[in-house]
Amino acid sequence: MGKSRIESLVEDYLNYRIDQLPIAFDEGKDSIEQFKLHTIKRLKVAFNLFSDHGCGLNNFLIALRDYLLTFQTDICLDKIKIPEDNLFAISRDPQSERYFAAFCFPDYINHAFVEYSYLNAECSEKHSIKDYALHTDPAIRKITGFSFFKSMDQKLAVYGALNTPDGFTTLVSLPTGGGKSLITQTLSYQKDGLTVVIVPTVSLAIDQVRVAKQIIKSSNIDSEIFSYSSGVDAAPILRAIKQKAARMLFISPESLINNQGFSDVIKEANATRYLKNIVIDEAHIVVDWGASFRIDYQCLESWRKKMLLSNPSIRTILLSATYERHCVSILKDFFAHDGKWIEIRCDSLRHEPHYMLVKAKSYTDKNRKMLELVRKMPHPMIIYVARPDDASDIKNLLNENGISNVKTFTGLTTGPKRKELIDAWVDDQFEIMIATSAFGVGVDKSDVRTVLHMYIPQNPNAYYQELGRGGRDKLPCLSIMCIHPDDINISFQRISKKVMTTEKIIGRWNSMYNSKSSQRVGNLNYIDTTIKPNYSVADTFDDTPTSDADMNWNIYVILLLRRYGLICIREVLPQSGKYIFVIEIIEDALRVNDNRLFQEIDQIRVTEWAYYVDAFHSMQHAIKNSGKVCWSEMFYETYDKVSEYCAGCNAHSNVNEGDFLEFPLKVPVKMPMKELAQDQLALFGGASDIIFIATESQEAQLVNFLMEKRLAVLVISTDKNIEHYLDSITCLKNLLILNGCSLRELIKRKSHYYISGVVAVSYSGTPKEIYDQLIYITNNLSKQPGIKVVHILRENTFFEWINKAFSDLVDGSVIPIKSVCPYA
Structure with a gap:
């Protein structure tokens, strides 16, 4: 449906010419279109409430302003009179008699940042001049239908988890929106058995199940993937686990530990070694929340240890977008067993937020500015405060100013009310949420445009987690902190408690x-x-x-x-x-x-x-030097594995893309290497390498044979060498496919965790290109402990400049293709 048709329907609806708004709000083709459709949905909700006297005119004007600025349009309203002196910068053109909205932002706000957030130009993605092979493998293609990963970050994260040996714990960081859910999906279907995924919120569990059921290609999907929360009938889930049909269970730590039914059935599954993987999503919560109001998170340590006593092969995967050093230290202490610990670090800072610090002269001035920001900044909006009392005060202030369709979410909000609020928030039934830190993680609302902090969080990590609720649809958003002179002391007093x-x-x-x-x-x-x-x-x-x-x-x-x-x-x-x-x-x-x-x-x-004090001083330093030092500097210092990135702040308007050319893997992953079994070693007959001369049609059969021998890595010269036969491979095991560029980056970072075991290299190109690749492989992979190399090429290429053939330079013999693939 075109823009003009949509605008015509909206105008008809707001003028009572039609009873229904025939727009499919959830069918946008991309993030921008999806956000625009939901902007209309929020306008429709506000209009209906206003028409039914459920809330006042100001709630409608907030939604109308968002609509007019997002669509860059105007509108005729026959039945609604908007005051000329309204505070939302909505005016009526006397000639056309149509209403339009002016940006009209406060002078203490960076106008360009806000306009960018309203216009919704796609955020700059991190592109690289390097071209990595993003192919999936036959197993992942069979399970999900995906032929390619979204990014090299996702590929490294997925194989980092899939390669985890029995009994190990792997900590994985992957940026928000990077596709973490594929890790749990592929892990759950890598082996027969149960994967328990521990999630922080009901809404996240429900959404993960919905996405998994859309992606996983299985005829028994409804008896394999489950989520449990209070009020859900547990009987079918418990029965599926007992019958060893269940593959994935999304559950909160509270239900996992406190619900006797699940406690018993998972102990039983563990005793028979049916439990294969424990995944903790948003694993930083174990540290951030587990020491206070979600203590069951830190109880997971002892729960997991009990599981390992009878099932030492359980693999544990910890997932999050970023980790601070303190957090990693605690997680390693909790979940590393006998040194069996791996870190896959693809940390990076968010690209969506534009940061602004607003300094008020007094408490009164702060409230005045807050009201102005609520009226003029894009929505949906989260207003973060320190305490439940502060949330009530702000809600009352907004109500007094005619903005009533506002909800609060704090640590005092009860369980049933929390679910009700989250469901309504995600469904666009209101667009301003006032919250404490109890709200946010795992709440699947992707299109929050403004996160407004009315207090100073205790440290940059807590602040980053909260502002990270914005822009999860990869579109621009605003992170605004509005404070007055006493807020530093007030915040420090909270730290002391x-x-x-x-x-x-x-x-x-x-x-x-x-x-x-x-x-x-x-x-x-x-x-x-x-x-x-x-x-x-x-x-x-x-x-x-x-x-x-x-x-x-x-x-x-x-x-x-x-x-x-x-x-x-x-x-x-x-x-x-x-x-x-x-x-x-x-x-x-x-x-x-x-x-x-x-x-x-x-x-x-x-x-x-x-x-606590050192972390708070980082916040204090950022506030004191705002306008002189980049605001995101505190995040760069807090998360030691990220590179600099800032979309813009008080210190600069241009984007600082410090991570533009970086390979996503931030630390070496040297160990553990794959162990070579006797049948694999027998193939090489004591040599470090072997050679196969294979035609293009024979190569697919050869790779299929090698995968039966647990081929770990396939190195390709060009995409043409592989895409035509990947789907024809019948041995459905995981296989890491690399091109020369990605192989060199992993070797440069000494990350042989990814490139150990049996490695096959498929050669193509000119004799000089084949020679250069062979020398690189020989120097970096051949004769390395824990690696055996299979060379695959069309002919025994002769290198005239040294008067030697390919086989003369390899420590291993040429094996006839018919000896391993009789029908080739």
Whole structure:
């Protein structure tokens, strides 16, 4: 449907000429069209509410302004009179009698950034002058139908996970929008068995199942892929797991640990080694949220260890877009078992946000600016605040100014209400969400155009996670922080409440350890986390119900002691809303309340405090130097594996593309190498290489034979050498396909994790090109431990300038193609 036809229908609808708006809102051909259609949907919702007296004119004007500026159009409204002095810069042309919207942005805002976000020109993608082979393999083609990966980042992430040996943990970073879901999909169908995918929100679980069922090519899809959340009938899921039909289960850590039905059936699946993979999506949450209001995330450590006792071959995959060094250290401590740890780092900074810092003169001026930003900036919009009380205050202020279709989402929002809000938010039923940090991760709304921070987050990582809710459709968005002079001190005071004093940590520990409710069995201590401390001061736990404060702080103390190695958590036992931690004491000082205990606790408290303060100072430094130093510098410093990137900020308007030419793999992945089996070694007869002379038609059969011998890598000279026969290969195993460019980049980074085992090289081109490739392969792969090379070429090429043939330069014999492929 063309633009003019759409605009005509919208005008008819708003003038009551038609009862329905015959537009398919979810059928945009790309992100830009999808956003525009949803802009109309939000206008329709606002108009209906206004018509039904569900909310006032201002809510409608916000949606109308977005529509007029996004479509760069005007409109005739016969039934609605818009005041001339409205605050939304919507005016009426006296000649045409049509309404139009002017940009009319505040002078403290970068106008170009906002116009760019309204016009929705596609964000600049990271292109490279290097041409990498993005082919998938026969197994992935069979499972998903995909012939190519979206990017080299995705290809490295997928094979990084698929190559994970039994019993290993692989941490994978892949940028937002990079296609992480393909990792869980291919991993789940790589082997027969169950993959448990731990996700943070119901909406993410539901969306992952929806996407997986669209992509996975299986006739039994409905009995293989499931998600569970409160209110879902568990019986079919439990039955599928018991019958060993289920392949993927998306579930929250709370349901995994607290739901007895799932706890029992997964233990049973694990005992029979039907459980193959544990995937933790948005794995940074284990650290960021697991130490406070989502403590079941840090309980996953002990849960996984119990699974490994009877099933040591389980593979664990940790997924996220970016990791800070502190986070990786904790995840490695939690999930690395006997050093079985791999990192696939394709970290990169977001390309979509344009950053702006707005400084208000006072609290009153801050509220005035906030109202102006809500009226004039593009929507949907998230307004982030520090506390539930702040969310209520802003909502009341917006209501007082006629903006009422606004919702709040905080740590005090109950479970059923959370689902209701998320569903309505994703469905465009309102376009302004006021939230604390409890909202965001895993919420699948891709078209948020503005993220407005009305407070200073405690560190750049927390800030980046929140602003990252914007622009997930890969289109431009705005990240605006609006603060007044006192906000620095207010934010620092909140930081001081994040780390308990030494005396309080000791008080809570001793109260739990010495309580009659905390039993001791041998060297194990069953710690009841509902015990009140032996001091009288009432502690509050920010952004959570007051009634849970004591339990949350007690759990904070236990997890703090675990992070610093003073205790070991053997098991977590949920019991009617409370948690019993089964722990083993590592540091004997915890047994006696004396000066040694004070010194031990004070030392870790000082370390913990220093981390929070240093991180906060990064935020403070960015604010102080805004306009002089690039705003994204703090992210570049926080995430040590990313390269510089900033779409624009107070310091510069031009894009800083520091990652433009970089290979996406940021750190070497040297180990583990694939182990060569006897049948593979027998093929080479003691040599490091072998040669096959094969015609084009024979090559497909040869590669099929080699895949039966677990061929790990196929190196191609050009795409023409492979595309014509990949689909004809019948051995459906995973195979990493590389061209010369991607092979050289991996070798340069000493990443033989990707290129070990049996490696086949298919040659083509002039004798000089074949010679150069052979010398490179010989120098870098042949005779390397853990690598055997198969050379495939059309003829035994003769190199006149050295008077030698190809076979003269290879440590291995020429094997007749008929000896391995009789029908070739």
